[in-house]
Amino acid sequence: MQPDLVFREPGGRSVYVGDVKYKLATTARARSSDYYQLLAYTTAMDLPEGMLIYCRGQNDTDHRAVTVRHAGKKLVVRSIDLTGPPEQVEQEMEVLAEAISG
Numbered sequence: 001m002q003p004d005l006v007f008r009e010p011g012g013r014s015v016y017v018g019d020v021k022y023k024l025a026t027t028a029r030a031r032s033s034d035y036y037q038l039l040a041y042t043t044a045m046d047l048p049e050g051m052l053i054y055c056r057g058q059n060d061t062d063h064r065a066v067t068v069r070h071a072g073k074k075l076v077v078r079s080i081d082l083t084g085p086p087e088q089v090e091q092e093m094e095v096l097a098e099a100i101s102g
């Protein structure tokens with residue numbers, strides 16, 4: 001398994017996992033297969049939460065979260081708008097980073 005993003009503490013312990021999808025989100029909803037993939041990552045890494053990151057389509061919401069019953073895993077979906085000027089994309093990335101760092 002190779003997630004796109006793994007955040008670690010200085011000692012090397014994984015604290016957060018993310019996977020980037022190069023497709024559009026629809027109303028901040030992920031595809032079932034993407035949720036299953038993220039659930040596998042969070043389970044294998046023994047993490048309570050992980051994030052799927054999509055490109056935001058026009059008029060889509062920017063985030064959503066689901067909690068997997070009986071697994072205790074929170075699967076967060078965030079989308080970013082990559083259609084604007086560099087300054088706007090940078091702002092989108094800062095908001096994303098803030099969401100990850102909690």
